[in-house]
Every structure is written in C-alpha cells, then in structure tokens.
Amino acid sequence: MYVEMKNISKSFGTNQVLRDVTIMLKSGEIHALMGENGAGKSTLMNILTGLHKKDAGTILIDGQEKTFSGPKEAEEFGISFIHQEMNSWPQMTVLENLFLNNELKKPFGLLDTKKMREVALHHFNQLGIFLDLDKELEELSVGQQQMIEITKALMTDAKILIMDEPTAALSDTEIKALFKIIHQLKARDVAIVYISHRMEEIFQISDVITVMRDGLSIDTSKTSETDVNEVVRKMVGREISDYYPKKTALIGDVVFTADHLTGANGAFKDISFKVRSGEIVGFSGLMGAGRTEIMRGIFGLDPLRAGTITIEGEEKKIESPAKSIQNGIGFLTEDRKSEGLVLDFSVLDNITLPSIDGFIKNGLVDKKTEAEFAELLIQRLLIKVQSENDIVGDLSGGNQQKVVLAKWIGAGPKVLILDEPTRGVDVGAKREIYQLMNELADRGVGIIVVSSDLPEVMGVSDRIVVVHEGKINGELQKEDFDQEKIMTYATGGK
Incomplete structure (x- = not known):
C-alpha cells in the first residue's frame, strides 16, 4: 500500500495545527515521524484514519483519492492506529478488550471464547507477554495496558500500522519484543x-x-543520511546543548523519610529511604518491580499495611491524597489522563486545583489573582495554548504533561514525586522539565523521580535507589552510577 498525503491543513478554532503538510508512506518501510509536542504529528495521522477531517489537501492511497469516515472504516481498509493514550475499558477483562467489537462467533451468534483465547495467546506469545486473559484491565500497569493496545492492532492484519509513542510505558524486554515484531511486519511489506x-x-x-x-x-x-544533532535542530529550530542541565542546588537536611513501608496490596514491603532538601533521588527498576506502587502508597492513593512517613522531622499519618497535599507532598502520576488531569476542565482550573484555597478572599475565589498565577506558570513552562481557558483535553500529550507539572509547582510542595515525568515529551520539552526540576531543587524541594529511562535517571539524579520485586535491592551515589550496576540490582543481583 502506498499513501500520499499532500498539502494537508487543519485548524481547531483559531489554532492552525497543520499547514500544507506532505508525507509519503510506502509498504515495507518504517517511517519515523518526529517533532516537538504540538507539532501536529498525531493530528496528521488522525486525519489519515478519519478521526479528524482535513480543511485542505488530498489523501491518495495507491493513486486513488480516499477519505475515511472514521477509524473503523480505516481499520477495515487496512490502516490501524495504536494511540499514545489507551482506548480501553478498565472494568472489562483483557480478553474482552482485545476482541471488543471484533468478537469471534460460532453459528447462531454464540461467542467462540475458546477460539478467541487461542488467538490472543498466539499473539501474546509473539510479543513475549504473559498476562491472565481473565484479569480486569484496571488491575494492570500502564505498560501492560500498552501491550494490550499493541496486541489489538497486530490482530487486525493491517497494511499500514501507526504507532504513537508505543514504547513510552514499556520495559527494555518488552521494547525488544516489539522491535522484533516490527521487523517481521516490515518483512511482510507492512508500512509502519x-x-x-x-x-x-x-x-x-x-x-x-x-x-x-x-x-x-x-x-x-x-x-x-542524518544524525541526532541534525534531527534535533530541525525539530526545535535551534541547537540543544547540555541535554541534562548542570545541577547546582545545595543538598540540605532530610525533609522526607519512609520507614519500613509495606503496601496493603503486597506490591512492596519494608521500604526505607530518605530524601534531603535540594536532592533528586531517582528510583530505577524493571516494569512491575513496584516503584509506582511505592509512590502511590506514600501519596495516600493506595493503603499502607505498615510503616511510617516523616516530613521535616514530624511523623505524618497519610490516608489520602488530600492529606498528602496538606502535608506538602505532590505527585505527578504516570497516568496523567485518568489521575493527573480533569480533561474537560480548563488549563487554568487544572493548574490551580491543589492551590485553590490560596485564592479565596472573603469566601470567594479571586479570579484575577488566580488567572495571573496560571498565566505565570503557562509562560514559565512554555505550555502551548491560546489562553488559560483552553480545555486541557484538547492539548497535545506533552503539553498536558506540562500542565500537571505546573499544577504541582504552583502548589509549592516540600517533596515532589515525579513518576515518568518525560513520558511522551519531546526532546526540547524534556530539557525544560529537567531545568525546572533543578530550579525546584534550588528552592529546597526534595524530589523523587521514577523513570524507566536509564540515561535519564542517571542524568538527573544525585542518588539512585533500585527496586526489585517490591524491595530495595541497591542504592548508588552519583560517583558510582553505572548502567550495568543498575541493571544487576534491577534483576535481583548484588
């Protein structure tokens, strides 16, 4: 299949997101689409699959002009899209999600559950996935849910497969399995x-x-015929030096102590560590090791069975996120859409949500001060919006991530937990986030960073804690950082 998108333009209201864009996709070719957040990459592919209508331009498929009425028609034609944000049903099982609207049936319309299980397990084996088909999706990690989305797309027998940040939530092992499948698809003449x-x-x-x-x-x-520096220069229109900005913050007294924490769900046990003011502590480990679960327990999202949390020398009983915020803990979750943002609220409302009490005067919200506060953070984080009243659900993934970050910066936490803070964020915005982390450290904030990106966690941290199967298996100081050491700890070695 040969696709040519010629001179495609698209606006949402007064915001023009695509201007005369041309791209060609060929069978058996892996075509990378790169650009900063908000550059228009996902919108362009959404136009190809019929989710959005183009304002101008032509789409040719094998020389014939073609416009799809929606993603379902595009999928039936052989074009499948794995979106960055999951399109799944949390309360349904893995098997039900895999075959939603594509159920296999016996005569008289009865579901052929046996056949569906066989097909699902065949594709799981190809990808090296080991998941219970009867488990509800909400019980899975974000990375496991992403593998379900990838499996769904592979089951469509697509001629063109669009992958939007497919590895953002995956472990190294899962990425290798995915790349193997991509090469197999390329050999079968699928365009990626x-x-x-x-x-x-x-x-x-x-x-x-x-x-x-x-x-x-x-x-x-x-x-x-190109290299990283040239691609970055084209993406951002400038050179990016010092990818991980130099950290100058002075590390002070202990601001946060976790002492023998054990999760009620059994995901982690006997977790003890300290964070000092101005210190960035990285948490590394394989997917499913329990890093996110530890942070959810600290923030009060999930209950703790045992252990104590101390902030600035005072023991705190944290039973809910509201208590955490009250005690100076902020948490940027790995799942920004369902836990970090209210998608149908404005950018302003999302940014000021944890700080709203600070804008109340005589029982009423001071709208002017609130708007000035939000605008200051929008400008500081270079969030691409028309105004602070834009609906946050309409922003690109990277700009949504910046809104979540703005929310917690505005709340003025003593301790800030960042779970995969640069997932789905472009190279320019990543550096901005690293710089903001350094600025927060300069102000004495203790920062915990959970990241599956080893170069990132080594580049930003003062100290790295490595988690294996729900326990801390090792800790490294800056001068001892080494990828092999971290991976040894992450896989259970010493």
Missing part, C-alpha cells in the same frame, strides 16, 4: 509509521525520518 521522542529508538529502527515543526513538514530524509 513510528511516532516517538526517543532518538535512540528512531535511529535503531527507522528507514526514513520526517521532521515536523509548528504544523509544517520541515524535512524528510533517510535515517542513514
């Missing part, structure tokens, strides 16, 4: 569109790179 901000992946797997910036297609070139 690969949207990612991970440079090492792009250069490892793609044949062609198209760079977008501010709604324009800047350049298309063979991967073998």
